[in-house]
Amino acid sequence: MNAAAPGSQALWSRGLLAVLVAQFLSAMADNALLFGALALLRREVYPAWTAPLLQEFFVGAYILLAPFVGPFADSSPKGRVMLLGNGIKLLGSLGMCFGLNPFLMYGLVGVGAAAYSPAKYGILSELTVAENLVKANGLMEASTIAAILIGAIAGGTLADWNIAGTLAIVTVCYGAAAAVNLSIPRLQAERRLERFSIPVIVRRFGGSLLGLLRMPDARFSILGTSLFWGAGSTLRFLLVAWVPVALGNASNRMPAYLNAMVAVGIVVGAGLAARFITLAKAARALPAGILLGLVVCFLAQVTSLTTAFVVMAIVGVCGGFFVVPLNALLQDQGHRSVGAGNAIAIQNLSENTLMLVMVGLYTLTSRAGLAVDTTATGFGLCLTASIGGLWVWRRRRSGAATATAGAHQP
Secondary structure, three states: OOEOOOOOOOOOOHHHHHHHHHHHHHHHHHHHHHHHHHHHHHHOOOOHHHOOHHHHHHHHHHHHHHHHHHHHHHOOOHHHHHHHHHHHHHHHHHHHHOOOOHHHHHHHHHHHHHHHHHHHHHOHHHHOOHHHHHHHHHHHHHHHHHHHHHHHHHHHHHHHHOHHHHHHHHHHHHHHHHHHHOOOOEOOOOOOOOOOOHHHHHHHHHHHHHHHHOOHHHHHHHHHHHHHHHHHHHHHHHHHHHHHHHOOOOOOHHHHHHHHHHHHHHHHHHHHHHHHOOHHHHHHHHHHHHHHHHHHHHHOOOOOHHHHHHHHHHHHHHHHHHHHHHHHHHHHHHHHOOOHHHHHHHHHHHHHHHHHHHHHHHHHHHHHOOOHHHHHHHHHHHHHHHHHHHHHHHHHHHHHHHHHHHHOOO
8 A cells, every 4th residue: 555644634534435335345245245134034934033142243353342442443544444454354254155054154344344444434534634623524425325325225125136146235335345455545643552461452452442532522423323233223123123023024125125215314414514504513413312202213114015105305405414523523522632543442442332222132132022113112212312412511511611611810
């Protein structure tokens, strides 16, 4: 890989284009693999309530590796870290192709994703300046969501056709993503790791975690994005159970198509956020998060396929508008303090812990036999209340800061 100067003033560069293409291929494979793995569980006659356990194995890897992947991403050229992450994902997908335990292999894919995530987001602050970070995040989210759109549709459709073929195509996509990673310019490591010591790394991670949480903007961003991704993971499995009951369609394709509509909406929402939201005004995204929860409540009452598609698109628009500014805010705060890779690893720990809890609670309600529409309504109300509480806290903190500043003026 060629050397490149970090922090280019231009938004578009060869390095950013390579990152976006690699992210597209990797995320497309991630989403196709989920529907292939769900179809595999059905073919192997696993109990229906075990499907969300796939996500538990996946996010468990994020949580266990959180202290290590951030320092690793910051102490190495991030393009190479992305290459390693996609290589590990490829091994997990290949293992599933050869009939190894699907939960363990999906967990291995989670290991690759855990290593990949701090690098893919952290490299943005090295490829562009702070003024372009919201736009760069908008491009990253657009690339990711386009991949979700295509990957979900392809995964659901191919799984109805041939499960083995689906898994093979996913493996090829991971290989292609790894190949594109080779064209990312080799940037200087952000923070050199003096020596590898598990106790030292864990202690430093704890210090970085506490330091970041003491920063109001970083804490606000971490809480907001964690609520979003925890809700998104739960909603994905909720749809798999809800579609046959509410819409009378038991195929692999329909939940995938509805997830794809969310992806379309997120692209729109990310574009609107890049256009209207700046780092200084990131809190303006919170009303969209509140609306997101209310729309999920409405979804529980839907029985029309057309209405379901419209509602899922609105869910996506709200989600994209909500999460993109918060991601950019955290990257900027992290780059100025504990390192962008460390900040993303901390964010991943928070997000995936909440995913583990929320998907776990959904698994318990599913195993207990609670009606899926009741679960969806309760889920939407809890999401609305949580983001509403975050908004109230943010407004009170901003008001207190303004009053303090006014009191100190002569």
